Amino acid sequence: MAGTSSLRFPLRRPRELTSSLDCRVTITTFLTALIAACPPEMMPLAISSSYLFRSLGQVLGVALTGSVQQWALTQSLNDRLGGVVGPDVLRTIVTEPSVVLRKLDLPVRTEAIAA
Numbered sequence: 283m284a285g286t287s288s289l290r291f292p293l294r295r296p297r298e299l300t301s302s303l304d305c306r307v308t309i310t311t312f313l314t315a316l317i318a319a320c321p322p323e324m325m326p327l328a329i330s331s332s333y334l335f336r337s338l339g340q341v342l343g344v345a346l347t348g349s350v351q352q353w354a355l356t357q358s359l360n361d362r363l364g365g366v367v368g369p370d371v372l373r374t375i376v377t378e379p380s381v382v383l384r385k386l387d388l389p390v391r392t393e394a395i396a397a
Contacts, residue, residue, distance in 0.1 A: 309339075313332045313335065313336070314332075316328055316331070316332065317329055317332055352376060355376055355397060356372065356373075356376055358397040359372050359375055359376065359394060359397045360372060361397075362393045362394070362396065362397050363375075363390060363393055363394060363397070366390055366393075367386075367390060375394050379394075383395070
């Protein structure tokens with residue numbers, strides 16, 4: 283029952299982190315340059331477009347990050363508890379942990395929390 287998870291995330295190398303930061307800086311600079319290059323009568327449209335793309339990026343980023351975290355938790359729970367509890371219980375642990383964790387036996391609860 284208490285096995286180690288086969289799910290491993292590679293450590294990010296410094297080069298990957300810098301490239302990620304470079305991308306963010308580039309996008310911010312591009313949006314600022316877009317606003318600065320507009321004629322005065324188009325400024326409101328440029329600013330609202332900038333906010334649109336920033337907001338869209340934030341929403342998609344949060345949604346994708348949540349999906350990846352939920353997938354990783356599901357995989358980890360399946361590795362640790364796959365043979366002990368059924369798939370319905372695993373799904374409920376992911377979606378409603380506060381309800382289910384109290385009802386599980388102590389060893390199963392400990393493994394679920396560790397996942």
